[in-house]
Amino acid sequence: MRTLPFLVIAALILVGGLFLPQFVGNPYYFFAGYVVLQYVVIATGWNILGGYAGYINFGTSAFFGAGVYVAAFLIKAFGAPLPVQILAAGVVGMLLGVATGYLTLRIQGVYFSIATVALVVVLETLIHNIDYLGGASGMQTIAPPAPAWFGGQTQYVFCAMLVLAVVAVVAARFIERSWIGRSLRAIKASEPAAEACGVPTLSMKLVACAISGAIIAIAGAPYAYYASHVDPLSAFSLTIGLNALAMPLIGGTRSWIGPVIGALLLASVQQIATVTISSEFNILAVGIVLIAFVVLAPEGILGLIADLKEKLRRRGARP
Amino acid sequence: MEFLDLITNALVSGVALGSIYALLALGLSITFGVLHIPNVAHPALMIAGAYAVVFANARGLDPIVAALLLTVPFYALGIVFYEFYARAFEKRGRGNTLQSLTLFFGVSLVIEIALVVAFGTDLRSVEVPYVGRSLEFGIVLLPYRFLVPALLAPVVILALWLYMTRTYSGLALRAVAHDDRALSISGVNPVSIKRHAFGIATALAVLAGAALVITGPVDPFAGRVQIGRVFAIVVLAGLGSIPGTLVAAILIGIAEALVTAFLSPSWAPGVAFAILLGTLAIRPSGLFGAR
Amino acid sequence: MSEPIVVIRGVEKWFGGLRALGPVDVDLKPGERLGLIGPNGSGKTTLINCLSGLFVPDKGTIVYDGRDITREPAFRRARMGIARSFQIPRPFTGMTVLENLLVPMDYLGSHERSELERADEVLASVGLAARRDAPAESLSQLELRKLELARALVTEPKVLVADEAMAGLSENEIDDVLALLMRLNDTGVAIIMIEHIMHAVMRFSQRMICLETGRIIAMGTPQDVAQDRQVQKVYFGERAGA
Structure with missing residues (x-):
């Protein structure tokens, strides 16, 4: 897609979404839409490190949970408004990404992945031990009321998440097409070759960790507002770690649109499915689909489409 | 309790705990340490093993005897699992570590959820005569549920x-x-050796599961806390070092016991992670690694 | 008589308890063509990994253009003008041929339209112009070798290390790559060629070095090195016996 049409479409979605509360009455749609958009942000953030640079983060829920708890803390301590919570969550997520990356990225990618698994346990342990944030049982987060224009809390967080999703996707697309994206893809293909081409691989990986960490944490920030109750179990939820990985892999990791497709598809199906089947079967199904894609279609839906196009082209070429 | 009592008991239970941790990490020491396969599903396999032991125990079998018998089907399971993995990746020449990590992550989730579906999320434990009793030796008090697996x-x-x-x-x-290549020249089929090794590692998971469930009750997600710990042990030991695994595990066990005794048990899960990060940052080759 | 551009002094590299390289002393003059030979495992790749910055030597110093670069990271050496190709081609998959060249060019400063022209020029000079927009994974073995060289060349290096740039190529293709390297050398680039293909490296080099178990056992003109008794024993002897 060309840049101008892309930006026009992004702006249309943004404006259309912001005016949606004026036309749609039923808050359930905003409730469900919020979750779908939240996953667009998470999957997009994950893909900057995982898809472009090839460093798999299993601990997405650590970053997400950090965002949730930063927001919860700000609500409790200062009654801070949502935009402040979001910015603070972004800064904390960035620092967390840099710190984890700095400690583990100088060695092989496997260690980074393993460290991210453990990171979830550690942050959860930390929250369990902070009484101010409610410890293991969690706490109420009574946020300041939403601006009247939005017509309700749910509509307000929906619109906030829509803004975040558009910003995240625009940022991801920009990174992908800039020198940063090129360097990250070079790192994914071969780190020694990237170094030999003058790419400061460690710094670039840290940049990717920082951006990715910030975006994922930002996705968690409005949760405190949305749910008006936070606890370690839902903030560091297994589902988030799984979906963050599954959505880009199913959609396709090479381009910004892959995670968007994956998130829209998977999150919508899950939203419909939670009404009908249990959440365990939900995770089980995602797990099996994930395995199937990793084994059979490692380039995701985008890869399948490209293969199909190639086949059609060949068939067309043969008279 | 006196300080001396506290520290002695912390050290003793730390060694016992570490010994158990070594058993948990042993299978991974083969898959990750020797075969370089990042099997993040190992802890989940371990929990599957624990449930199998619980199942056998409910039918009157001693958990250790049950685990020893179960090593046979688990070995077979490992072989099948490796065959699947090898077909998916190694033979196609796509030995991509990150994709295999994702695969094992997915497998681990499927195992966990399968356990939830089959047994629910309640804690499960085994019944043996020695659980609940303790060995008293001077100022040292060590429950048998730790001593036996240790x-x-x-x-x-x-x-x-x-x-x-x-x-x-x-x-x-x-x-x-x-x-x-060296091996295939000398007439040994490396694929069958690796398959065999993966089978052994999976068989070790059921022994580890038995040890874990004797120590305390488990739920389907009990493996997740262990992921950081077992990888910390394998990395700290120096990849693939069997004696190193025991030493590293005991060090971590002692560290956790000291944190539990002097700080709070709720901090203990973070200890292994701190050690893992520290090791990766300072000495990635581990205590017994060559380089 | 010009000053050497690379001065390697007493460089050693150990792996565990084994000394893979050194101590070695090597000088390279600007615009020189140096051949590096030796049996497998003799330390050739270790030496150039120390020069390009992939390894930090355990002992010794490496001076480039009057500056001590022993501890400089690889990416900085690349920007200073030390380029290399890899023994096994390492294309940036998931990118087109052109994008492969843009990766090093991103770090050269200028983001002008001339950047694309420069990339096209290099692609034309290695004979990849027609494959400009092809995905890197669709290239043939020869094209991959050329891409490796093209990627090294866009940075306008002063020193190029070609690590077995001709392995697996046919006789014609070898001539092709040799001619390319010669043309490049004409523009003043010093080239270190690691090669197993004897006639190619002898034809190419002005001076040759033979390594064996991490040490230099012979240095001199290609003829002298080829006729050196020790070289014949370890190198040709090994080949004849194999």
Whole structure:
């Protein structure tokens, strides 16, 4: 897609979404839409490190949970408004990404992945031990009321998440097409070759960790507002770690649109499915689909489409 | 309690805990340490093993005897699992670590959820006469539920170490870690060696599961806390070092016991992670690694 | 008589308890063509990994253009003008041929339209112009070798290390790559060629070095090195016996 049409479409979605509360009455749609958009942000953030640079983060829920708890803390301590919570969550997520990356990225990618698994346990342990944030049982987060224009809390967080999703996707697309994206893809293909081409691989990986960490944490920030109750179990939820990985892999990791497709598809199906089947079967199904894609279609839906196009082209070429 | 009592008991339970941890990490020490397969599903397999032991125990079998019998089906399971993995990746020449990590992550989730679906999320435990009683020796107090698995661990480790250093197939296994081609020239099929090794590692998961469930009740997600810990042990030990695994595990066990005794048990899960990060940052080759 | 552009002094590299390289002393003059030979495992790749910055030597110093670069990271050496190709081609998959060249060019400063022209020029000079927009994974073995060289060349290096740039190529293709390297050398680039293909490296080099178990056992003109008794024993002897 060309840049101008892309930006026009992004702006249309943004404006259309912001005016949606004026036309749609039923808050359930905003409730469900919020979750779908939240996953667009998470999957997009994950893909900057995982898809472009090839460093798999299993601990997405650590970053997400950090965002949730930063927001919860700000609500409790200062009654801070949502935009402040979001910015603070972004800064904390960035620092967390840099710190984890700095400690583990100088060695092989496997260690980074393993460290991210453990990171979830550690942050959860930390929250369990902070009484101010409610410890293991969690706490109420009574946020300041939403601006009247939005017509309700749910509509307000929906619109906030829509803004975040558009910003995240625009940022991801920009990174992908800039020198940063090129360097990250070079790192994914071969780190020694990237170094030999003058790419400061460690710094670039840290940049990717920082951006990715910030975006994922930002996705968690409005949760405190949305749910008006936070606890370690839902903030560091297994589902988030799984979906963050599954959505880009199913959609396709090479381009910004892959995670968007994956998130829209998977999150919508899950939203419909939670009404009908249990959440365990939900995770089980995602797990099996994930395995199937990793084994059979490692380039995701985008890869399948490209293969199909190639086949059609060949068939067309043969008279 | 007196300070001396506290620290002695912390050290003793730390060693016992560490010994158990070594058993948990042993399978991974083979898959990750020797075969370089990042099997993040190992802890989940371990929990599956624990549930199998619980199932057998409910039918009157001693958990350790049950685990020993179960090593056979688990070995077979490992072989099947490796075959699947190899078909998906290694034979296609796409030995991409990150994709295999994702695969094992997915497998681990499927195992966990399968357990939830089959047994629910309640805690499960085994019934044995010695659970609930403790060994008292001077100021030291050690529950048998720790002592028994802690004694099982060194036996298993010794057996594995003897196998790896004294038998032909054990030596071949270590050679395969260095160079596939060298072996295939000498007439040994590296794929069958690796398959065999993966089978052994999976069989070790059921022994680990038994140790874990004797120590305390488990739920389907109990493996997740162990992921950081077992990888910390394998990395700290120096990849693939069997005696190193025991030493590293005991160090971590002691560290956790001290944190539990002097800080709070709720901080203990973070200890292994801190050690893992510290090791990666300072000495990625581990205590017993060559380089 | 010009000053050497690369001065390697007493460089050693150890792996565990084994000394893979050194101590070695090597000088390279600007615009020189140096051949580096030796049996497998003799330390050739270790030496150039120390020069390009992939390894930090355990002992010794490496001076480039009057500056001590022993501890400089690889990416900085690349920007200073030390380029290399890899023994096994390492294309940036998931990118087109052109994008492969843009990766090093991103770090050269200028983001002008001339950047694309420069990339096209290099692609034309290695004979990849027609494959400009092809995905890197669709290239043939020869094209991959050329891409490796093209990627090294866009940075306008002063020193190029070609690590077995001709392995697996046919006789014609070898001539092709040799001619390319010669043309490049004409523009003043010093080239270190690691090669197993004897006639190619002898034809190419002004001076040759033979390594064996991490040490230099012979240095001189290609003829002298080829006729050196020790070289014949370890190198040709090994080949004849194999």
